[in-house]
Amino acid sequence: MSASGMKQSRLAFWLFLAPVLGWLLLLIVLPHLDMLYMSLRSGSFSHPGWTLTNYQAFFEEPIYWLTFARTAGYAVITTAITLVLGLPVAFYIAKVVRPGLSGALMVLLLLPFWVSELVRVYGWMILLRESGVINFFLLRLGIIDTPIEMLYNDATMIMGLVYTSMLFMVVPLVSVMESLDDSLVEAAYDLGASRLCIWRTIIIPHSKPGITSGCIVVFMLSLGNYLTPNLMGGKNSLWFTEQIYNQFIASFNWNQGSAFGFLLLALSSVIVWAGLKLTRQKLGEVAS
Amino acid sequence: MEAMTNDLSLRSLTKRFGDFVAVDDISLDVPTGSFFSILGPSGCGKTTLLRMVAGFEEPTSGTISIRGRDMANVLPNERPVNLVFQHLALFPMMTVAENIAFGLRRRGVRKDESRTRAEAMLERVGLPGYGDKRIAQLSGGQRQRVAIARCLVLEPSVLLLDEPLGALDLKLREQMKVELKKLQAKVGTTFIYITHDQSEALVMSDRVAVMNRGRFEQVGTPQELYGQPATPFVARFVGDNNAWAGTVESAADGEVVLRTDEGFVFRARGMEGCGAGSRVNLYLRPEAMRLDPKDTSNLNMFRVTLKAILFDGANSRLLTVTEQGHELLVRLPQNRTFDNLEPGREFAVGWNPSSGICFVEDGADCRGLDGEDA
Numbered sequence: 001m002s003a004s005g006m007k008q009s010r011l012a013f014w015l016f017l018a019p020v021l022g023w024l025l026l027l028i029v030l031p032h033l034d035m036l037y038m039s040l041r042s043g044s045f046s047h048p049g050w051t052l053t054n055y056q057a058f059f060e061e062p063i064y065w066l067t068f069a070r071t072a073g074y075a076v077i078t079t080a081i082t083l084v085l086g087l088p089v090a091f092y093i094a095k096v097v098r099p100g101l102s103g104a105l106m107v108l109l110l111l112p113f114w115v116s117e118l119v120r121v122y123g124w125m126i127l128l129r130e131s132g133v134i135n136f137f138l139l140r141l142g143i144i145d146t147p148i149e150m151l152y153n154d155a156t157m158i159m160g161l162v163y164t165s166m167l168f169m170v171v172p173l174v175s176v177m178e179s180l181d182d183s184l185v186e187a188a189y190d191l192g193a194s195r196l197c198i199w200r201t202i203i204i205p206h207s208k209p210g211i212t213s214g215c216i217v218v219f220m221l222s223l224g225n226y227l228t229p230n231l232m233g234g235k236n237s238l239w240f241t242e243q244i245y246n247q248f249i250a251s252f253n254w255n256q257g258s259a260f261g262f263l264l265l266a267l268s269s270v271i272v273w274a275g276l277k278l279t280r281q282k283l284g285e286v287a288s
Numbered sequence: 289m290e291a292m293t294n295d296l297s298l299r300s301l302t303k304r305f306g307d308f309v310a311v312d313d314i315s316l317d318v319p320t321g322s323f324f325s326i327l328g329p330s331g332c333g334k335t336t337l338l339r340m341v342a343g344f345e346e347p348t349s350g351t352i353s354i355r356g357r358d359m360a361n362v363l364p365n366e367r368p369v370n371l372v373f374q375h376l377a378l379f380p381m382m383t384v385a386e387n388i389a390f391g392l393r394r395r396g397v398r399k400d401e402s403r404t405r406a407e408a409m410l411e412r413v414g415l416p417g418y419g420d421k422r423i424a425q426l427s428g429g430q431r432q433r434v435a436i437a438r439c440l441v442l443e444p445s446v447l448l449l450d451e452p453l454g455a456l457d458l459k460l461r462e463q464m465k466v467e468l469k470k471l472q473a474k475v476g477t478t479f480i481y482i483t484h485d486q487s488e489a490l491v492m493s494d495r496v497a498v499m500n501r502g503r504f505e506q507v508g509t510p511q512e513l514y515g516q517p518a519t520p521f522v523a524r525f526v527g528d529n530n531a532w533a534g535t536v537e538s539a540a541d542g543e544v545v546l547r548t549d550e551g552f553v554f555r556a557r558g559m560e561g562c563g564a565g566s567r568v569n570l571y572l573r574p575e576a577m578r579l580d581p582k583d584t585s586n587l588n589m590f591r592v593t594l595k596a597i598l599f600d601g602a603n604s605r606l607l608t609v610t611e612q613g614h615e616l617l618v619r620l621p622q623n624r625t626f627d628n629l630e631p632g633r634e635f636a637v638g639w640n641p642s643s644g645i646c647f648v649e650d651g652a653d654c655r656g657l658d659g660e661d662a
Contacts, residue, residue, distance in 0.1 A: 184379060191370065
């Protein structure tokens with residue numbers, strides 16, 4: 001390539017990269033720098049200056065770190081349930097049905113995401129509340145005498161989170177399973193493997209990159225979700241994002257809220273890192 | 289030959305997919321310890337047949353029995369047969385040793401024991417010390433051997449091979465043919481090998497079944513298939529053959545006198561139904577024709593012109609054409625008499641009446657050259 005051609009392709013490279021870098025800088029880096037600055041400043045007007053008290057508060061107040069532990073624990077459970085449900089669904093779409101039908105099934109899977117999350121959560125509430133559709137039919141059929149409150153508990157909340165995250169698990173799983181050679185499954189079957197054993201030794205090891213990327217996305221989305229836990233969870237089942245919201249909006253303590261935001265980022269990164277270490281994977285391999 | 293036991297017996301095996309009959313009423317016995325090939329063009333039903341034996345397809349009707357045991361309702365993971373897949377289907381997520389030990393582990397053999405047996409098997413297929421390699425590190429021929437080792441370590445009654453040499457390049461394929469045959473002789477396991485490549489089938493097999501449109505056209509030794517084809521399909525499919533359309537003038541004692549459409553009058557062997565007046569196709573091998581023979585008594589003679597030399601070492605042939613424009617392949621003799629040939633040269637060609645075979649016309653196009661390379 002000539003020198004000018006080289007220059008031109010370099011220019012094109014930076015031209016295409018510029019919007020991405022601009023986006024990262026303006027929407028991710030700058031706000032976070034500002035939040036980092038705020039989290040390290042004292043909130044009181046009487047003693048302004050640098051301080052670590054905002055971070056200290058998280059570890060000293062059990063309600064804060066307990067909420068975080070709870071949130072992280074439920075996010076892990078949500079991820080695990082989504083994975084267990086997503087694996088057979090993805091296998092069915094990628095391998096069992098005709099190729100034409102698998103496209104249609106993907107569209108069906110995608111369709112609920114046309115509707116905003118808020119509306120979808122309200123849809124669940126219409127189904128599940130005391131005067132809701134399910135209770136109405138259960139009463140009509142005489143299965144129960146008094147309506148059951150199915151909303152505002154942890155199980156319902158996790159169900160809602162699983163529902164919200166399903167697509168983000170199934171899509172990477174389908175794409176990774178499509179690349180699985182059918183004859184590998186048949187070969188394992190031919191060599192004496194049972195169905196369960198084929199899953200364990202062939203399908204899951206092959207799908208590992210998809211499983212990891214799906215799990216990271218679902219975990220992060222669940223951890224950072226605000227709407228679903230807020231609307232479907234009980235009053236005593238606080239999600240960590242609600243703590244952040246409360247600090248910013250209710251208490252108007254932006255410094256404390258910023259510190260929480262940073263802690264959420266740091267702790268979730270640690271959990272993902274630990275998960276990758278445990279399964280002996282690298283982030284780069286997952287993304288490729 | 290004394291009475292032998294059969295490792296595989298098929299009785300009236302049929303498989304239909306809707307209206308399409310993939311395998312049509314096939315019966316077959318494969319004796320213990322033999323190398324048996326099923327040879328046929330793609331789409332002839334040979335893969336379906338193999339998959340039914342492996343258990344991946346359910347027969348529409350008929351029975352499969354392996355060493356006398358009926359295989360109906362026996363799942364693939366419980367059958368005493370193993371399949372070497374067309375693209376080998378080695379597990380890329382495992383090492384070579386793990387691949388070979390896979391079947392043993394599924395049978396509950398302990399880890400160290402199965403590892404030892406995998407290593408021993410690797411030695412047997414000529415890959416000692418390859419156990420810890422990844423599949424991606426192996427060459428095509430090595431993968432081939434690992435795929436076979438992975439099946440043989442389970443000591444199956446029958447080893448099924450689904451065109452496993454198809455993905456290899458020509459040189460390696462030639463080499464693997466010989467290796468496979470040697471390996472089969474060494475382990476003594478019954479091999480059932482399916483292929484569309486007639487040279488693979490002829491070189492390796494004890495017996496070959498030629499399959500076409502879901503049926504066996506002929507089952508026999510490679511020599512029988514080549515020398516005494518039972519049907520015109522076999523004559524065309526196995527080996528190179530020149531074909532000539534003509535009409536029988538007279539027939540007696542299995543020998544016919546026919547007049548080809550160009551007007552040559554030849555004597556040849558006549559198969560069933562080749563009575564006087566019937567339309568027939570004459571098949572003549574390239575090596576049956578002698579160029580400029582000194583002794584022409586008892587030979588069918590005609591003249592050709594050389595069109596091109598198809599040089600291929602010991603298998604070189606001449607593309608010749610008769611005065612009427614009928615193209616014929618003639619084997620180039622290896623005695624160096626014809627070293628300096630130029631296109632346009634004329635030859636007298638002679639052939640023995642016993643080497644030409646006539647079949648009643650079966651509707652296939654026989655005007656040009658019929659090879660298997662289509």
